[in-house]
Amino acid sequence: MSLFWKPGAEKPQLLDDEEGGVLFFSSSLSSSSSYGYASLEKQRQRLPVYKYRNSILYLVETHSTSIIVGETGSGKTTQIPRYLKEAGWAEGGRVIACTQPRRLAVQAVASRVAEEMGVKLGDEVGYTIRFEDLTNSELTRVKFLTDGVLLREMMTDPLLSKYSVIMVDEAHERSISTDILLGLLKKIQRRRPELRLIIASATIEAKSMAAFFDTSKKRRGSEDKQHGLKTEPAILSVEGRGYNVQVFYAEEPVPDYLRAAVSTVMSIHNQEPPGDILVFLTGQDDIDAAVELLTEEAQNNGKSSPGLTILPLYSGLSRADQDLVFSPTPRGKRKVVLSTNIAETSLTLEGVVYVVDSGFSKQRFYNPITDVENLIVAPISKASARQRAGRAGRVRPGKCYRLYTEEYYLKEMSTEGIPEIQRTSLVSSVIQLKALGIDNILGFDWPASPSPEAMIRALEVLYSLGVVDDDAKLTSPAGFQIAEIPLDPMISKMILASNELGCSEEILTIAAVLSIQSIWVSSRGSQKELDEAKMRFAAAEGDHVTFLNVYKGFLKCNKSPTWCHKNFVNYQAMKKVIEIREQLRRTAQRIGIILKSCDGDTQVVRKAVTAGYFANACRLEAFSHSGMYKTLRGSQEVYIHPSSILFRVNPKWILFHSLVSTDRQYMRNVITIDPAWLIEAAPHFYRHRQPDSFHQ
Numbered sequence: 094m095s096l097f098w099k100p101g102a103e104k105p106q107l108l109d110d111e112e113g114g115v116l117f118f119s120s121s122l123s124s125s126s127s128y129g130y131a132s133l134e135k136q137r138q139r140l141p142v143y144k145y146r147n148s149i150l151y152l153v154e155t156h157s158t159s160i161i162v163g164e165t166g167s168g169k170t171t172q173i174p175r176y177l178k179e180a181g182w183a184e185g186g187r188v189i190a191c192t193q194p195r196r197l198a199v200q201a202v203a204s205r206v207a208e209e210m211g212v213k214l215g216d217e218v219g220y221t222i223r224f225e226d227l228t229n230s231e232l233t234r235v236k237f238l239t240d241g242v243l244l245r246e247m248m249t250d251p252l253l254s255k256y257s258v259i260m261v262d263e264a265h266e267r268s269i270s271t272d273i274l275l276g277l278l279k280k281i282q283r284r285r286p287e288l289r290l291i292i293a294s295a296t297i298e299a300k301s302m303a304a305f306f307d308t309s310k311k312r313r314g315s316e317d318k319q320h321g322l323k324t325e326p327a328i329l330s331v332e333g334r335g336y337n338v339q340v341f342y343a344e345e346p347v348p349d350y351l352r353a354a355v356s357t358v359m360s361i362h363n364q365e366p367p368g369d370i371l372v373f374l375t376g377q378d379d380i381d382a383a384v385e386l387l388t389e390e391a392q393n394n395g396k397s398s399p400g401l402t403i404l405p406l407y408s409g410l411s412r413a414d415q416d417l418v419f420s421p422t423p424r425g426k427r428k429v430v431l432s433t434n435i436a437e438t439s440l441t442l443e444g445v446v447y448v449v450d451s452g453f454s455k456q457r458f459y460n461p462i463t464d465v466e467n468l469i470v471a472p473i474s475k476a477s478a479r480q481r482a483g484r485a486g487r488v489r490p491g492k493c494y495r496l497y498t499e500e501y502y503l504k505e506m507s508t509e510g511i512p513e514i515q516r517t518s519l520v521s522s523v524i525q526l527k528a529l530g531i532d533n534i535l536g537f538d539w540p541a542s543p544s545p546e547a548m549i550r551a552l553e554v555l556y557s558l559g560v561v562d563d564d565a566k567l568t569s570p571a572g573f574q575i576a577e578i579p580l581d582p583m584i585s586k587m588i589l590a591s592n593e594l595g596c597s598e599e600i601l602t603i604a605a606v607l608s609i610q611s612i613w614v615s616s617r618g619s620q621k622e623l624d625e626a627k628m629r630f631a632a633a634e635g636d637h638v639t640f641l642n643v644y645k646g647f648l649k650c651n652k653s654p655t656w657c658h659k660n661f662v663n664y665q666a667m668k669k670v671i672e673i674r675e676q677l678r679r680t681a682q683r684i685g686i687i688l689k690s691c692d693g694d695t696q697v698v699r700k701a702v703t704a705g706y707f708a709n710a711c712r713l714e715a716f717s718h719s720g721m722y723k724t725l726r727g728s729q730e731v732y733i734h735p736s737s738i739l740f741r742v743n744p745k746w747i748l749f750h751s752l753v754s755t756d757r758q759y760m761r762n763v764i765t766i767d768p769a770w771l772i773e774a775a776p777h778f779y780r781h782r783q784p785d786s787f788h789q
């Protein structure tokens with residue numbers, strides 16, 4: 094497939110280059126540590142935010158809340174926490190926090206800041222993400238963390254008393270945790286007026302965010318008398334961005350973004366000067382397929398051009414494999430990183446000069462009427478497109494190839510994405526708020542209100558899970574235990590139930606496998622070969638039990654990559670399963686779960702899964718020869734996904750883990766159940782069902 098490119102009409106903005114920036118960074122294919130202290134210092138001074146240092150510090154000194162808007166790469170994340178530290182905000186044992194929506198960004202930014210400050214990561218500068226804490230309670234003064242982790246910290250310290258300043262970064266992403274955090278921080282400020290907030294973002298609607306935090310209208314004056322602080326938020330716009338990124342658009346709409354991405358990478362490789370390439374695709378399946386295609390193309394490409402190192406990047410990869418992406422590219426090689434949107438914000442991949450943007454990402458959409466949450470490949474917003482382009486041009490000028498037309502970008506792409514809170518199930522959020530003692534969920538002050546239907550649905554599911562009682566308060570001990578496990582409450586409930594049913598070892602394995610996208614290699618060989626490989630592990634009870642067989646096989650062969658290759662099992666994914674399972678095991682033990690195996694009794698395993706996922710139960714339509722199921726609660730039409738072991742088997746009663754939408758709604762990861770277990774697990778949830786609907 095060959096594509097034609099058109100340069101974008103938008104004028105690129107250049108930073109002043111008197112310092113000889115391009116020259117200065119010309120060796121940037123090597124690792125950052127080779128720069129040495131002086132050059133790191135020069136790099137810092139060159140960032141647009143540097144000129145605003147004093148203004149930022151003045152605003153933070155005089156205002157409760159400051160909103161800082163600056164283009165991607167202007168230096169907000171790496172510099173502002175350090176300015177605050179230098180200005181004394183971490184004195185007297187206080188800590189400066191900076192939150193990020195994504196784990197990978199937290200780790201990357203914390204290492205960069207530690208390196209710039211010349212300190213060991215984990216001492217003065219540290220980070221905390223779920224299941225990983227690299228901070229020192231005595232030493233850490235600047236702490237990077239996910240917004241989800243900060244929410245969890247509120248459970249033990251509701252006023253976040255150790256923090257002097259909290260910077261909520263990448264607020265434009267409007268992740269569900271960011272929105273909840275903003276609502277709670279506003280509450281905390283009423284009790285702790287001295288707490289300073291910084292809301293930092295690339296493209297935030299600063300005015301609406303300022304209106305949200307403006308408490309001055311409710312009070313008589315706009316000053317907090319005791320602290321002499323202005324309660325009306327300040328807005329500061331940091332002008333200027335990193336290096337020039339030249340944007341190119343496809344001349345014609347692209348029919349297949351995956352093939353187009355592969356062919357664009359190959360033309361860059363064949364025609365453009367050295368520099369790594371970052372490609373944005375939607376998920377593990379796309380990425381695995383692109384890795385295969387690209388490997389083939391590169392092999393056919395002949396020996397004249399230097400080799401490509403092709404690396405995937407998604408959250409389901411093990412830590413060691415994610416680290417490969419950050420390692421320096423060997424001389425004479427070109428790295429191609431194929432990523433989901435986890436690389437979209439905050440990350441600097443040093444060698445990246447070219448970005449290829451498919452224009453799509455996987456997004457969650459929840460329909461409270463049918464009670465169904467879907468992962469859909471959907472177009473991204475202009476804000477995301479700008480962030481993606483911004484991954485080039487961070488250490489020197491770059492180019493971004495958008496696999497869509499300029500007309501589409503200008504006229505059809507939405508400016509901002511829909512806040513996550515308005516398009517996901519609220520079950521996890523509601524339990525978190527409850528655990529923090531916020532009982533009036535409907536009256537909570539949200540930056541963007543979720544729909545009341547979604548809220549009511551969430552309360553109903555939590556009631557049925559036994560997490561909240563008749564008064565919508567957390568139950569004891571189950572509700573508190575579930576709130577303590579940092580996972581989706583349905584998975585947490587499944588783990589609690591496994592304790593009673595004596596199958597916690599098996600359920601921990603299942604929980605770990607379910608938290609990654611797929612353990613199968615789907616892009617190699619023919620469908621027939623893959624199906625045959627799967628049949629070696631197949632269990633009539635469905636995918637969850639099949640996973641147990643694969644896991645057992647993987648351990649038995651001593652975690653051998655060759656075994657994985659032979660069996661079409663994704664080795665990287667299995668390494669991640671082992672990592673997650675270990676983390677889950679520790680959490681489970683902490684909340685008092687006894688590790689026990691049921692020694693192959695699949696009935697108890699399926700009962701435990703039902704205890705968590707009863708809301709996703711379906712029944713095969715009697716008249717249907719096409720394998721059509723309907724969800725018991727919403728009567729939504731759904732089908733078993735071809736990747737499931739139960740595809741075409743079509744048992745009468747099943748439940749699924751998640752749904753994906755393409756031409757139809759497909760259920761991924763399916764298990765057979767006995768309908769009687771549903772009434773046992775959730776009598777309230779199914780109370781309106783006719784008794785005969787549960788007949789076998």
Ligand SMILES: Nc1ncnc2c1ncn2[C@@H]1O[C@H](COP(=O)(O)OP(=O)(O)OP(=O)(O)O)[C@@H](O)[C@H]1O
Nearest residue numbers: 125165166167168169170171205335439441487488
């Ligand atoms: N790991 C790194 N290696 C090399 N340079 C880096 C690294 N991290 C940051 N930088 C440099 O610092 C600049 C500013 O990064 P920073 O993350 O602070 O920007 P930002 O304004 O927060 O942008 P974004 O919103 O995209 O994260 C980058 O453009 C890059 O030049």
